Amino acid sequence: MSGGADDKRFMAAAIRLCRRNLGLTATNPSVACLIVKDGVILGSAVTAPGGRPHAETQALAEAGEAAHGATAYVTLEPCSHHGKTPPCADALIAAGVARIVVSVTDPDERVAGRGLSMLRDAGIAVETGVLEAEGREALAAYLTRQTKRRPYVTLKLAVSADGMLGRLGTGQVAITGPVSRGQVHVLRAETDAILVGIGTALADDPELTCRLPGLEARSPVRIVLDPRLELPVASKLARTAREVPVIAVTTKESAHDPALAARHEALEAEGVEVLTCDPRRLDALLAALATRGISSLLVEGGARAVRSFLDAGLVDRILLFNGAGTIGKDGVASPFVSGRMPDGFSLRRTAHYGADCLQEYERDD
Numbered sequence: 513m514s515g516g517a518d519d520k521r522f523m524a525a526a527i528r529l530c531r532r533n534l535g536l537t538a539t540n541p542s543v544a545c546l547i548v549k550d551g552v553i554l555g556s557a558v559t560a561p562g563g564r565p566h567a568e569t570q571a572l573a574e575a576g577e578a579a580h581g582a583t584a585y586v587t588l589e590p591c592s593h594h595g596k597t598p599p600c601a602d603a604l605i606a607a608g609v610a611r612i613v614v615s616v617t618d619p620d621e622r623v624a625g626r627g628l629s630m631l632r633d634a635g636i637a638v639e640t641g642v643l644e645a646e647g648r649e650a651l652a653a654y655l656t657r658q659t660k661r662r663p664y665v666t667l668k669l670a671v672s673a674d675g676m677l678g679r680l681g682t683g684q685v686a687i688t689g690p691v692s693r694g695q696v697h698v699l700r701a702e703t704d705a706i707l708v709g710i711g712t713a714l715a716d717d718p719e720l721t722c723r724l725p726g727l728e729a730r731s732p733v734r735i736v737l738d739p740r741l742e743l744p745v746a747s748k749l750a751r752t753a754r755e756v757p758v759i760a761v762t763t764k765e766s767a768h769d770p771a772l773a774a775r776h777e778a779l780e781a782e783g784v785e786v787l788t789c790d791p792r793r794l795d796a797l798l799a800a801l802a803t804r805g806i807s808s809l810l811v812e813g814g815a816r817a818v819r820s821f822l823d824a825g826l827v828d829r830i831l832l833f834n835g836a837g838t839i840g841k842d843g844v845a846s847p848f849v850s851g852r853m854p855d856g857f858s859l860r861r862t863a864h865y866g867a868d869c870l871q872e873y874e875r876d877d
Contacts, residue, residue: 518551519585519613519639519642520642520643522546522548522553522583522585522613523585523587523613523615523642523643523646523647524643524646525546525553525556525585526544526545526546526556526585526586526587526615527544527587527615527643527646527647527650528544529544529546529556529558530542530543530544530558530559530567530587530650530651531650531702532544532558533558533559533560533561534650534653534702534703534808535701535702535703535704535730535732535808536561536562536730537559537560537561537562537563538563538704538804538805538806538807539563539804539805539807540559540563540564540566540805541559541588541651541653541654541807542558542559542650542651542654543558543559543566543567543568543586543587543588543651544556544557544558544559544567544586544587545557545558545567545568545570545571545572545584545585545586545587546571546584546585547571547572547574547575547578547579547582547583547584547609548582548583548584548585549578549579549581549582549583554574554575554576554578554579554582555570555571555572555573555574555575555576555579556571556574557569557570557571557574566591566600567586567587567600568584568586568590568600568603568604569600569603571584572603572604572607575607579607579608579609580607580608580609581608581609581610582609582610582611583609583610583611583612583613584604584609584611584612584613585613585642586612586613586614586615587614587615587616587647587650587651588614588615588616588618588647588651588654589614589616589617589618589623589625589627589628589640590604590612590614590627590631591618591620591622591623591627592622592623592626592627592629592630599627599630600627601627601630601631602630604631604636605630605631605634605636609636610636610637611636611637611638611639612628612631612636612637612638612639613639613640613642614628614638614639614640614641614642615640615641615642615643615644615646615647615648616644616647616648616651616655617640618658619655619658619659620658628640652664652828653704653807653808654807656807656828657802657806657807661799661802662795662798662799662801662802662826663704663705663798663801663802663806663807663808663809664807664808664809664828664829665798665809665811665821665826665827665828665829666699666703666808666809666810666811666827666828666829666830666831667811667818667821667822667827667829667830667831668696668699668810668811668812668831668833669813669818669830669831669832669833669846670687670688670692670696670833670835671687671832671833671834671835671846671849671850672687672835672837672838672839672843673834673835673836673837673838674838674839674840674843675843675845675846675849676838676839676840676843676844676845676846677813677814677815677843677844677845677846678715678716678814678839678843678844679839679840679842679843679844680842680843680844684716684718685839687833687835687837687839688833688835688865688868689835689865689866689867689868690866691865691866691868692833692835692865692866692868692870694724695833695865695870696833697722697723697724697727698722698724698727699810699831700720700721700722700730700731700732700810701722701724701727701730701731701732702730702808703732703808703809703810704732704733704805704806704807704808704809705732705733705734705735705801705806705808705809705810706720706732706733706734706735706809706810706811706812707734707735707736707737707809707810707811707812707817708720708735708736708737708811708812708813708814708817709736709737709813709814709816709817710736710737710738710739710740710742710743711814711816711817712812712813712814712817713736713738713743713747713749714742714743714744715814717747717748717749718748718749718812719748719749719752720732720734720749720812721734721752721756731756732756732810733756733757733758733759733806734749734756734757734758734759735758735759735761735801735809736749736758736759736760736761737761737817738760738761738762739761739762739763739790739792740762740763740772741760741762741772741775741776741779741786742775743760743779743784745778745779745781745782749784750779750782750783750784751782753782753783753784753785754782754783757785758783758784758785759784759785759786759787760779760784760785760786760787761787761789761797762776762786762787762788762789763788763790763792764788764789764790787800792820794820794821794824794826795824795826798826811827814844815844815845815846815847818847819847822847822854827854827857827875828874828875829872829873829874829875830853830854830857830872830873830874831870831871831872831873832848832849832850832853832870832871832872832873833865833868833869833870834850834868834869834870834871835867835868836867836868850869850871853873856875856876856877857873857874857875857876858873858874858876859871859872859873860872860873860874
C-alpha cells in the first residue's frame, strides 16, 4: 500500500530520522518512530546508540498519555519477541495508539509479520509498505544481514582522471578535494566497519577513523586483511587500537608458524584483535562479522582487496569518487573506472563536490 499524502510526509520524516544513528546501533537496526495526532508530532525517537532503548518506547514516553488514539509511524515493523527488552508491539498496544503505519516488514524470523498480527489482533489499524523503497534503502545494511547473513558491502574508490588509485611508493596521495574527503568521513560515521588490505595499510599507514568535528566517536571498527600479520605495531592502526577497535584477519595456518605467532602476540599486546579466518574466504569472513552484529562494511582498498570482493560477488554498492587531477605513469591502476564498471551494476546517482564527481552504483538485483 502506498498510503495517503500525510502518511508519506510523516514516514519521510521518520526515514530521515532513522538515518541519524546509522552505524551506532549494532546489533539492532537504526529505526525511527513518530507519534502523531491531528497533524502534530507528539513524540519522536530513533534507536539509541548500542541498540537500546528502541525507538517506539522512547517516542511513546515523550508523547505520554497523548499517545492514546494517535498514529505511530515506524520505519521497521515493531518487534514482537522478548529479547533484552519487552516487545515494542506490546508497548504500542498498552499506549492505546489507534493506528500504526509501517514502511518495511521485518525479515527477522522472530518477527516477520508477527508484530503486525499482534497489533491487528489488538484492534489497531495497520498500514504497511508506505515509502517502502525509501525505507529499504535506509535499512539496507540490516536487511542484508538478516536475509544474506552478511554485512551490506560498499566499495569506495577515489580515482584520478587517468584512472589511478595512487602512486607507487609515495604513501597516500590526495586524489579528491576536501569536500569529497568530508563526504567519506560522513560515510565512515554511518558504517559499522571499514576494511583495507595489508598492502594499503603498509603503503599509506592510514588511521581509517572519522575525523569530522563532533563525529570522532562514530569511527567504525577497522579491519585489515593481513594473512601474514605484517601490520606493524608502530602503525597508526595498531597504536590507536585501544581507542577504536582494530581486527587483523589472518590465516588458520599462522598458529603453526613461530614467527607469525610472535607477531600475533605483539599485535594483541597493542590491543589489536587477531581473527583467524582465511582472508581468501571472504564469504566466511563476512559471515563471521555478521554474527558480531556488523551490518555494514566499507571497503576502502586497495586494488587487490577491491577486486577480491568483486570477484566473490559480495559487493552491493560502489561509490566512485572521480578526481580532476592525474597521477601519471607511476600510478596504481584502478580495477575499474567511470564508464567501464563491473557487470551487474547500474548508476543510481551522480553528485558534484567541487571539481570532483561522485558516481553511486548499485547491484541490479
